[in-house]
Amino acid sequence: MICQACNTENPDQAKFCMGCGDALQNLCADCGTELPNGAKFCFSCGAKVGDPAPTPATASTPTPTPAEAPQTATESAALDRLAQYVPKELLS
Ligand SMILES: [Zn+2]
Numbered sequence: 001m002i003c004q005a006c007n008t009e010n011p012d013q014a015k016f017c018m019g020c021g022d023a024l025q026n027l028c029a030d031c032g033t034e035l036p037n038g039a040k041f042c043f044s045c046g047a048k049v050g051d052p053a054p055t056p057a058t059a060s061t062p063t064p065t066p067a068e069a070p071q072t073a074t075e076s077a078a079l080d081r082l083a084q085y086v087p088k089e090l091l092s
């Protein structure tokens, strides 16, 4: 079995490449099932094998941004409360 990464010829029962240490087994990236060499799709879950995992085709749902709190209002309110206890000179 020839390593696809470095072209080193490895024994058929090799699980890892002698040349580069890459995994030689054809494992389904999705479910981990060991697949025969040359399998293009996983016989267990149907996932495509051999290609780098495609980006999940989940619809890009925009993360709901929390309603922007009126920061300035709460801030000034806090400052007002603070001013009751702290001398004004410290609140520059
Ligand atoms: Zn290799």
Ligand SMILES: [Zn+2]
Binding pocket: 028, 029, 030, 031, 032, 033, 042, 043, 044, 045, 046, 047
């Ligand atoms: Zn699978």
